[in-house]
Amino acid sequence: MTVKDIIEKLNLECLNEANLDTEVTGAYASDLLSDVMGNARSGQVWITMQTHKNVTAIASLRDLPAVIIVRGGVPDEDMLEHAKDEDVCILVSQEATFQVCGKLYEILK
Amino acid sequence: MHYTFDIERGNFADAGQASSSVKRALKHLGVDPVSIKRTVVALFEAEINAIAHAYGGRIDVDIDDGKIVMVVADQGPGIPNIDLAMQEGWSTASPQVREMGYGAGMGLPNIKKNTDELKIETEVGVGTTVTMTVYLA
Numbered sequence: 379m380t381v382k383d384i385i386e387k388l389n390l391e392c393l394n395e396a397n398l399d400t401e402v403t404g405a406y407a408s409d410l411l412s413d414v415m416g417n418a419r420s421g422q423v424w425i426t427m428q429t430h431k432n433v434t435a436i437a438s439l440r441d442l443p444a445v446i447i448v449r450g451g452v453p454d455e456d457m458l459e460h461a462k463d464e465d466v467c468i469l470v471s472q473e474a475t476f477q478v479c480g481k482l483y484e485i486l487k
Numbered sequence: 488m489h490y491t492f493d494i495e496r497g498n499f500a501d502a503g504q505a506s507s508s509v510k511r512a513l514k515h516l517g518v519d520p521v522s523i524k525r526t527v528v529a530l531f532e533a534e535i536n537a538i539a540h541a542y543g544g545r546i547d548v549d550i551d552d553g554k555i556v557m558v559v560a561d562q563g564p565g566i567p568n569i570d571l572a573m574q575e576g577w578s579t580a581s582p583q584v585r586e587m588g589y590g591a592g593m594g595l596p597n598i599k600k601n602t603d604e605l606k607i608e609t610e611v612g613v614g615t616t617v618t619m620t621v622y623l624a
Contacts, residue, residue, distance in 0.1 A: 412535075412593035415528055416600065420520070428588045432535075435503030439510060439527045456500060464507075 379486060381444045381467050384423065388481055390446060393453065394461040394468040397443035405482045407475055411436055418442060425478050429453045431460050438464035448475045488512065488551070494537045494544040494561065499587065502538055505546045506531040509557075512550065522623050525601040526555050529619045532594040533559040539584045540564065541614065554603075555621045565611035573599065 382398040384390070403421035408414050409428055418424060420441035426433065429451045437445050444467035447453060453461075453468055461468045471478050490512070492505040506527045513523045530548070537544045541563030549556045566572045573595050580590025599605055604620040 409588050410591045410593065411588040412532060412591055412597055415531060416593060416597040420524070426588075430587060431500055432502050432587065435507065436531070439503060439506055439531060440524070 381423070384444070384482070384485070385469060387485055388446075388471060388478065390469040390471050392467065392469055394458060394466065396461070396465040396467040398467065400443040402443065402486065404486055405479070406442075407479050414442075415440065423482070425475055425482070427451050427475070429457060431457045433457060434460040434464055434466045434468075437461075437466045443467055444469055446471055446478055448473065448478055488516075488549070490546075490548040490550075492546040492548075494534065494541070494546060494559070496542050497538060499535075499538055502535055503531055505534055505548070509548050509550075509555075513555070516550070519624055522555070522621055526557070526621050528601045529598045529621065530557050530559075532597045533557065533617050533619065535589060536594050536617075537561045537563070537615075539580055539589060544614070553623055555623070557619045557621075558616065559619075560614065560616040562614045565613055566607070566609040566615055567611055569607055569609065 379402050380399050402423050405423045406418040407425040409426050418440050423444045424442045425446045427448050446469045448471050450472045510527050541561030544561030547558045571577050575596045576592040578590045578592040584590050602619040603622045606618040609615040
């Protein structure tokens, strides 16, 4: 399952195209940045409602190919800029964390 | 190899720059992915701690064949009770910092888990120096 497949299956809006052909190994859902920093695994997609620049910093540092922002959240301008520099795919879902996780779990398990 | 970075109080926008530069250097040197992960987790958390709590500071990173030594030294309020600070879930972060998703009391525990040696020297009203070592396999 690639990032591109997930965009299609979950009907996500893509705000920064990157890593579209990268294989996704799983997902991690958390709004606590140190939780993600310490516990996410490389190759996972990060589901969060955080929309600031440190999200892309952590995604890049931990080799997370994509971030899914839930409930139609709008990323800060500098987060998007940073995502372009660091090659992090930024995706937006109109649904809440629970729904996004449920759908992703079904297709990734 | 030696790297130095400045830390500016409250400058979250640039958080991660030091970790990112060090990660690039380690990748370039062909360091194993697990050691890279441990190093960037520890360095990022220490950087965030200094940005969130201190009045400014400096990061020094030394990389040699056998180890990575990271020293994050700040001028800050100091840590009154290190045992409490090391406790998972304990935090003195401001509401603004918590809103960003920090302040869950996981920073120092993350550092401890991802380093082979951790030394914290602190004096209330003077500052804190965190020395972290990751040994390379």
